[in-house]
Amino acid sequence: MTFFNHFWTRSTLTVALTVAIAACSSAPEKPQPAALPAVTGQLAVQKVWNHTVGAVTTPLLASVHGDQVAVASTLGQVVLINASTGQEVWRLKLDSLVQAGVGGDGQRFAVITQNNEVVAIEAGQVIWRHRLSAISHTPPLVAGGRVFVLTADRAVTALDGASGQKLWTQQRTGDPLVLQQAGLLIPFGDNLLAGWGGRLASLNPNTGAVRWETLVGSSRGTNEVERLVDLVAGVSRPGNTVCVRAFQSAVSCVDASRGNTLWTRPAQGHTGLDGDETLVFGAESDSKVVAWQRQSGQPAWTQEALRFRGLTAPLVLGRSVVLGDDKGSVHFLSRQDGQALQRLSTDGSAIVGKPVAAGQTLVVVTRTGGIFGFRPE
Structure with a gap:
């Protein structure tokens, strides 16, 4: 997937206008991929169950809590599955199309509808709704008895998890365009980390006060589209180090305890990262997979x-880095050198979001x- 397959949103407090870049660009046709590499067969993986939830055409990500995983469809189906057994815990059909989700803490879950409403769910039932002032493409974060939301006008809002009452809002101005894909909103100790354009910010989750901000990606180019640098969902975060990606601009590792940037490297990807104690993994927009040294940012290997x-975006799983592709294949690469260990098929349609x-x-x-549920043997 190239830059021109993405969408951007022009956002104000009350209006969000979404336009496809492809409609106003003369992007070249996507190059044909090479033949798939042979796999070593060193890793045995078995498909153990599968379910359906309905088409996913908006920025929807799976939410994991222990052995349970919550998934939503754009048409409003939300399902919680016991991943160990493949059994559904509950399933709910909402009366609105879903724009962003799923967020959850294992008991309470939340999605955002295309009507700009946060919908909170417990035990398969809606417990409250809260209307937002702007569209959101980022799954709500449910943590500490609160529901946090990042909207396209670069506002972070905290809602009471039991009632949906607004507790605080913190906002930063920025470029008028934002990506129509999930942004960065994660907990880190007693901090709330959020992406504001090309900046990573740490907020007090109780008050919204800003503790620190650091620059990850700088605007560049001659027009609004080329200057997009929003931080994207999917980070690598062992210890105090958080490694993030700025859209089509950079990969950076930050000491999240102090807000100090440890290193930044130019990178042309649009999906998030994962990693371990020594390496950070990511896929560039041309699907080249790169491993960077966590301490220095120097490339360790390229596939x-x-x-x-x-x-x-990649998932670190055992000795593998797992990535899905736009033909429904799931690729297992060696964390050590990027060698292809195994490859599995699903239903032939694109894998969406990050494998979990x-x-x-x-x-x-x-x-x-x-x-689809798979289990490495």
């Missing part, structure tokens, strides 16, 4: 055999709504 296959691990089960979701 080019999957180029132009529309890769998802729920307990011992790998879960992926497809564009047509297939939910």
Whole structure:
């Protein structure tokens, strides 16, 4: 997937206008991918269950809590699955299209509708709704008895988890365009980390007060589209180090305890990262997979055999780095050197969002709504 397959949003406090870049660009056709590399077969993986939830055409991500995983469809289906057994815990059909989600803490879950409403769910039932002033493409963060929301006008809002009452809002101005994909909103100790344009900010989750901000990606180019640098969902965060990606601009590691940038490297990707104590992994927009040294940011290895296959953000799982592609394949690469260990098929439609691990089960979701559980042996 290239830059021109993405959408951007022009956002104000009351209006969000979404336009496809492809409609106003003369982007070249996507290059044809090379033949898939042979796998070593060193890793055995078994499909253990599958479900359906309905088509996923908006920025929807799976939410994991222990052995349970929550998944939503754009048409409003929300399902909680026990990933160990494949059994549904509950399933709910909302009366609105879903724009962003799922966020959850294992008991309470939340999604955002295309009517700009936060919908909170417990035990398969809606417990409250809260209307936002702007659209959101980022899953709500449910933590500490609160629901936090990042909207396209670069506002972070905290809601009471039990009632939906607004507790505080903190906002930063920025470029008038934001990506129509999930942004960065995560907990870190007693901090709330949020992406504001190309900046990573730490907020007090109780008050919204800003503790620190650091620059990750700088605007560049001659027009609004080329200057997009929003931080994207998916980070690597062992210890006090948080490594993040600025859209089509940079990959950076930050000491989140102090807000100090440890290193920044130019990178042309649009999906998030994952990593371990020594390496950070990511896929560039041409589907080249790169591993960077966590301490220095120097490249450790590069895998080019999957180029132009529309890769998802990676998941570190055991000794593998797992990525989905736009044909429904799931690729397992060696964390050590990027060698192809295994490859699995789903339903032929694109893998959406990042593969996730729920307990011992790998879960992926497809564009047509297939939910697949795999278990490495």
